[in-house]
Amino acid sequence: MAIEKKDIEEVASDLKGVFEDFKKKNDQELEAIKSEKGKLGDQVEKLNEKLGDIDKLKAELEKELKAAKRPGVTGGEGVDEHKTAFYQFLRKGVDDGLADLERKAVQTTTNPDGGFAVPEELDRTLLELLKDESPMRNVCSQITVGSPDYKKLVNLGGAGSGWVGETDPRPTTGTPTLAQLQATMGEIYANPQATQTSLDDVFFNVEDWISTEVAREFAEKEGHAFLLGDGSKKPKGILANTLTTEADKDRAFGSLQKILSGQAGNFSGDNLIDLIFSLKKGYRNGALFMMTNLTQSKVRKFKDSEGNYLWQPGLQLGQPSTLLGYGIEENEDMPEAEADANSILFGNFKRGYLIVDRMGTRVLRDPYTNKPYVGFYTTKRTGGMLLDSNAIKALTLSA
Structure with a gap:
C-alpha cells in the first residue's frame, strides 16, 4: 500500500x-498526588505508551514516504551484466564469468575463495537498509573507503600568540598540534539460510531477502558496537571512550564530558538544560x-516553571517530536535510567562520530x-571512531 x-x-x-x-490526565494525577486523594497513574502510563507508539508510527510512515520517492540507482558500464550474473550465482550457484564481470563492474581484485562482491546497486540498497535499521547510522557521519583501514589528521590548535609593541621583536610561537585518528575496524558477518526449492521459485525475490536479512543482522550488531563496542575486532563505540567531568578547555582530547545528575538513577528537566548548555554554541x-x-x-512528563511540557510532538510532515527544541533519536542500546548509567547523550553526532565502511560486501x-x-555467508568490513570529543556530552545519573 502506497504511503501518502x-x-x-x-x-x-x-x-x-x-x-x-496525556497532558490532561498527567496534570490531574499531579493534582491528585498533591491533594492526596488518589492517583491516575495507570491511565497516564497507558496514554504515555500510546503516545510513544503513535510518534514512532509517524516517523516510520515518513521514512517509507521518503524511500518511495528516492530515485533509483542507474547502472554504469558492466554493472547490469554483473547484477544478472550475480543473481544467477545466488539462485543456482553458477559463477561462470562472474569474476571477470565483477572486475569490470567494481574495478577491484577478485578473490573467489572469499566469495563474490555484491553488485553496487544491491550494496547501496544494503547500506540504505542499514541506515534505516540503525539509529547510529541515522545520526552519525559515514564514509566509504577502498582500503582496509582509515586514518584522519586533526588539528588540536596550540599555535600560540602574544601581544607586542610596534618596534618589539616578534618571538617565534609554538606550532599547531596535530593528532592522527584511526578507525577501529572489524569484519561483521551474517549467514542467512534458504532452501534450494525457494531459490528456484521465480516469485521469490532472493536479492531483497538477502538485503533485508543481512541488514537486520548487521544493524543490530553494528549499532551496539558504534555505541558500546570495546574496539576489539569491532568498532570502538562512543561510550567506550573515557568520560570525565572536566570541561572542554581542561579535558584531554579524545575523552567525553559527563554531566552528573546529582541523583543516583534519576534526573530532572534542569539536568537536561545543563546538558544542552554544556555543549558549545557551534555544536548545538x-x-x-x-x-x-x-x-x-519519563521525559514526556517533565514541565518547565510555567507548566509547559518540555517534550512536544511533531504534528507536521517532516517535523519530528522535540525535547527542549531538539530532536530525539531513540536507541535501545543506550543504558536505561539506573544508578551511575550514562542514560542520555546530547550532541552533534555527525561532527562527533564517524562510521567507516570498506567498499564492497562479499557473499560466499x-x-x-x-x-x-x-x-x-555475507561479510563486510566496517569501523568507527570518535572524531570530535567536544561534540557529544553524556548525562550520568550519579549523585
Missing part, C-alpha cells in the same frame, strides 16, 4: 489528540538527544554445510 501525505496527517492528528489527553546547531524508549517516556554461497539449506 494524508496518511501521515491523520496519524499526526491522532498524535495531537493523545498528547492532549544540528544537535539532538539519544536515549531509550523508557527514558523518553554454501550449499553443502547445512543441507537442504543454502547458506549465504
